[in-house]
Amino acid sequence: MSELSGLEIRQLRVSFDGFTAVDGVDLDVRPGDLRFLIGPNGAGKTTLVDAVTGLVKAEGSVLFGGDELLGRSVHNIARSGIGRTFQTATVFEELTVLQNLDIAAGAGRGMLTMLRRRKGVPESVGRALETVGLAELADSPAGTLAHGQKQWLEIGMLLVQDVRLLLLDEPVAGMSHDERQATGELLERISEDRTVVVIEHDMDFMRSFARSVSVLHAGKVLSEGTVTEVQADPKVQAVYLGHAAVQDAELILAEPEA
Amino acid sequence: MTEPTAPKGTTVVAEWVVKSPVLKGCSARAAAGFAAAAVALFALAPLALSDFRLGLLAKYLCTAMVAVGICLAWGRGGLLTLGQGVFFGLGGYAMAMHLKIADAGPGNLPDFMQLYGTATELPWWWRPFENPLFALAATVLLPMAVAAILGSFIFRRRVKGAYFAILSQALTAAFAIWLIGQQATTGGTNGLTDIQGFFGYDLNDPVNQRMVYFVIAAALLLLIALARQLIHSRYGELLVAVRDSEERVRFLGYNPANVKLVAYVVAAGMAGLAGALFVPAVGIISPAMIGIVPSIEFVIGAAVGGRASLVGAVLGAVGVAWAKTALSEEFPAAWTYFQGLLFIVALAFLPGGLASLVGIVRRRRAARAGGEPSPALPLGEAA
Numbered sequence: 033m034s035e036l037s038g039l040e041i042r043q044l045r046v047s048f049d050g051f052t053a054v055d056g057v058d059l060d061v062r063p064g065d066l067r068f069l070i071g072p073n074g075a076g077k078t079t080l081v082d083a084v085t086g087l088v089k090a091e092g093s094v095l096f097g098g099d100e101l102l103g104r105s106v107h108n109i110a111r112s113g114i115g116r117t118f119q120t121a122t123v124f125e126e127l128t129v130l131q132n133l134d135i136a137a138g139a140g141r142g143m144l145t146m147l148r149r150r151k152g153v154p155e156s157v158g159r160a161l162e163t164v165g166l167a168e169l170a171d172s173p174a175g176t177l178a179h180g181q182k183q184w185l186e187i188g189m190l191l192v193q194d195v196r197l198l199l200l201d202e203p204v205a206g207m208s209h210d211e212r213q214a215t216g217e218l219l220e221r222i223s224e225d226r227t228v229v230v231i232e233h234d235m236d237f238m239r240s241f242a243r244s245v246s247v248l249h250a251g252k253v254l255s256e257g258t259v260t261e262v263q264a265d266p267k268v269q270a271v272y273l274g275h276a277a278v279q280d281a282e283l284i285l286a287e288p289e290a
Numbered sequence: 291m292t293e294p295t296a297p298k299g300t301t302v303v304a305e306w307v308v309k310s311p312v313l314k315g316c317s318a319r320a321a322a323g324f325a326a327a328a329v330a331l332f333a334l335a336p337l338a339l340s341d342f343r344l345g346l347l348a349k350y351l352c353t354a355m356v357a358v359g360i361c362l363a364w365g366r367g368g369l370l371t372l373g374q375g376v377f378f379g380l381g382g383y384a385m386a387m388h389l390k391i392a393d394a395g396p397g398n399l400p401d402f403m404q405l406y407g408t409a410t411e412l413p414w415w416w417r418p419f420e421n422p423l424f425a426l427a428a429t430v431l432l433p434m435a436v437a438a439i440l441g442s443f444i445f446r447r448r449v450k451g452a453y454f455a456i457l458s459q460a461l462t463a464a465f466a467i468w469l470i471g472q473q474a475t476t477g478g479t480n481g482l483t484d485i486q487g488f489f490g491y492d493l494n495d496p497v498n499q500r501m502v503y504f505v506i507a508a509a510l511l512l513l514i515a516l517a518r519q520l521i522h523s524r525y526g527e528l529l530v531a532v533r534d535s536e537e538r539v540r541f542l543g544y545n546p547a548n549v550k551l552v553a554y555v556v557a558a559g560m561a562g563l564a565g566a567l568f569v570p571a572v573g574i575i576s577p578a579m580i581g582i583v584p585s586i587e588f589v590i591g592a593a594v595g596g597r598a599s600l601v602g603a604v605l606g607a608v609g610v611a612w613a614k615t616a617l618s619e620e621f622p623a624a625w626t627y628f629q630g631l632l633f634i635v636a637l638a639f640l641p642g643g644l645a646s647l648v649g650i651v652r653r654r655r656a657a658r659a660g661g662e663p664s665p666a667l668p669l670g671e672a673a
Contacts, residue, residue: 085541110543122538124531131527138524139543146525193542 037097359557373458381562481576596645
């Protein structure tokens, strides 16, 4: 497994036609963290991830394992070990689960391998199938999967891609309680030797699984720390968590996070 | 290790692959299909058809060769190649230029140059085509090179969908117009006509016409085998992935522009070879055969038969070309309308073409038998 790397964002700015979506963000995610990015709609969370993965142009600096990411193409950044998912699961619906994973494993494949039929799949594909719990469905077309299973398939694709940084955009949206729990446990396991950043609106999910939290508001980092620290921050309570925050904080203290 | 209870590598995984309905039985069916096609093309058709009809079939098979490329680029890659006429034309003209030079004999200019031109010797860009090997290689490599240059601009700039189709059409129109404008060196509207010989064989001899038919039939089977290999390879899967979700593929670390470029270039090479073999079969190549209308006709055949299925695209191309001859013999004016109608009906009501009927019927039957409906095979229909 590749060594752990952290993410170091300095003075990141993204503007669209005069509107500044991300406004001078500094963010450090230490290697092996399970970081949650929270914040109200329009806070710039997804745009931040877009900037890191090369989808939108940005100013400032984004270092991953010491390498500058800004100014590079999307597929180039992906090849240096950074993977992401989207709010709506995008898997290749007409291909099977196995084929989806096999494609994710193959960005570095040579011409000859590409032009031949698939005889077997890399070991990492088999492991990922087990890890995300889709081994039984390996030959089903991805289009027939349930919503939650598609999200897991996407995470599996990131695993076989052997990314060192996973950027997940609302991975548990639309999932049942059990599916959320399974996803959270999956993320905990994954973050043992990879760095994981999760954008999430689900506060219960965040409280159960976050190792650290950054709160974004209007394109800036409002607060950062553990769940307890962030919830205790009066600025966060004011803009985001509202009146329920005090009670929430008590809840957290009562049952320490996993 | 993050992943607990990891199965021991590929041995376990190989079972999944073997179980996979996509691959099982695929090769056996394909071998049988190839055998049947070979018998039909090499034994039945020459016995059953008159020389005239066999000549027409040779022409249809050239259309089918273009359709094989369209199946790959459009059916699998989502590139609506409405401009295959350019590549068909490049291949056709490359072949015809050599044959015209050979017909004229050493030291003489091709007939039309003597008629329209003022030049006393071959233009510089005709001269390499005196060499038969250069000309043969150019029929395939020239279209591929042009496609590679065009494609790398088009796909890097992320031109897609309707814009790609319109651009292809515009290029076809430009190429045809350019050819018409160069009467002294390309024969203009007439094209390169009245081709007599094919590498030393007299094309007026029915035996040699038959030989040309066999060459075309063999080339078609070869292209089908090549396309089938591509479709069932890892590249083929990646191509479908790019067609369905280009952005996602980019985030996996591939450059989708390159993936599409390969399909576009291969399809162009196939169209070039088709154009090259069309020339000895028909004896002429002209701007009217490579312009906008023929380019659309190439696509219609594939669409009606089933663009994602090789068998469908090939049979569709032959069927539509045959229908064109049959109907335009009877009702010359009605064909164009009928063709337009066919295209619209196929795309609106049967986007998978006639080939998708097989899958629909099979699923219905399975449902009626009370069994589980067989899932739509993602790649299975391409057999």
